Each structure stands twice: as C-alpha cells, then as structure tokens.
Amino acid sequence: MSDSVLESGQVCSVKVLGVLCLLDQGETDWKVIGICTDDPLASQLNDIDDVETLMPGFLSVNWFRDYKKPDNKPANKFGLNGEFRGYRGVEMQYNLGQYLRSRYSFFERYFKKDIEILSSDSDRAISSAMATLEGLFPTPKTDIMDFKTPWSPIPVRTIPSSLDYMTLAILPKSGQLVQMSVSGRIHQQELSSIMDAATSGCQQIYMQMQGLLRDHLSALSLSMYHRLL
Numbered sequence: 676m677s678d679s680v681l682e683s684g685q686v687c688s689v690k691v692l693g694v695l696c697l698l699d700q701g702e703t704d705w706k707v708i709g710i711c712t713d714d715p716l717a718s719q720l721n722d723i724d725d726v727e728t729l730m731p732g733f734l735s736v737n738w739f740r741d742y743k744k745p746d747n748k749p750a751n752k753f754g755l756n757g758e759f760r761g762y763r764g765v766e767m768q769y770n771l772g773q774y775l776r777s778r779y780s781f782f783e784r785y786f787k788k789d790i791e792i793l794s795s796d797s798d799r800a801i802s803s804a805m806a807t808l809e810g811l812f813p814t815p816k817t818d819i820m821d822f823k824t825p826w827s828p829i830p831v832r833t834i835p836s837s838l839d840y841m842t843l844a845i846l847p848k849s850g851q852l853v854q855m856s857v858s859g860r861i862h863q864q865e866l867s868s869i870m871d872a873a874t875s876g877c878q879q880i881y882m883q884m885q886g887l888l889r890d891h892l893s894a895l896s897l898s899m900y901h902r903l904l
Contacts (some may be wrong), residue, residue, distance in 0.1 A: 772810025
C-alpha cells in the first residue's frame, strides 16, 4: 500500500499489517499486506483492522480472487474464510496464554500425558488455540529442535463439524448454565442427558484443576518451610 504508484521492481521499506490466505490452483499462496514506511498514513496503521477504520472499503478480496481470469484461469479460492488477518487477535490469545501461565503456576511445562487440547474444527479456533499454547507453554531451550527454531509444536485435536453442534459454558461449583450455543437441531429428549453430561464433565475438570492446585500449593509451602529451617 502506498499513496504513490511504485514502479515495477522498485524496492521500498514496508510495515507489515496482515495477511490473506489465497489458494492458487490448490496451493497456499500467502499475500502479505503492508504499507510503505514513508507513506503519510504509515504511523497510524499498525494492524489490518486499522485499514478498514481509516480507509473503509480500500481492501477487497475481489481483485485477489479474479486477477487471473483474463488469462482464462479459474478464480482463486481462499483459506481462513477469505478474511484479511492481522496480529491483534493472535496477540490477545498469546497474552491470554501468558496470563494463565502466571495465574496457575502448575502450567510449568507441557506433558502430553497430562494435557490434551481440543478445538472446534475451524481455522479461527485452531489458530486461537495455537497462539494461546505458545503463551502458555513457551518452548524450553532443551526442546528447541535441531534446525534452531525457538518453537516446539503442541498437537491440537479437533471435533468434526458434524459432531460439534453444541457449546456450553457452566459454572462448575453450582452447575449454573451461563451460555449455550447450538449449530443444529437437538431433540428435546436428548437435551437433558447432554446437559447432565456437560455439567458432570465441567465439574470433573474443576475438581482435577483444584487437585493440581492443592498439590502445587502444598509442595510450595513445604519448600518454603524447609528454606526457613
């Protein structure tokens, strides 16, 4: 992006604002959206969402979809629902992971036998899970892979969309339902058993988390006691 027309092959410094996941004849082709650093708006644009705020309608997927049609090639398709993606959502999820790590200190390290990550089968949900995990379980130096990337992958499992038809939020102590969303039809006779199973699952998770927290606090108290001696 620039307020002036750049020449073909011209090199300029840019600020990256976001990306668009384009599928070009079945292959992923990431389009990076940026603005020239000497552009008058560069200081005000820091994320892809800022573009729509300051320049409504400027960005459109239509050109990226159709620009090969004059060559008698098919229209391109998109991943990530054809949405321009910035960094703020990812940053918020990453910060959430860091907060959970600081709030519940037993999240010291990821162990696959203790922790399983389950996500809805959508790009947005999976990306959110991965960003949260990066903040929650920063990669120890001992786990950095041979090709020196400072990251160690954590598996994210998904529920098929055909089965992921209800989302519940329940207060584990009281069993009070605070939120429910349904993406399909559920027979009234099945609803009661589903609610009972969801409530029981939330309470079991709560009890496990409480047990982990008590064990951690006991170990911490014992350690402080020995230090005082």
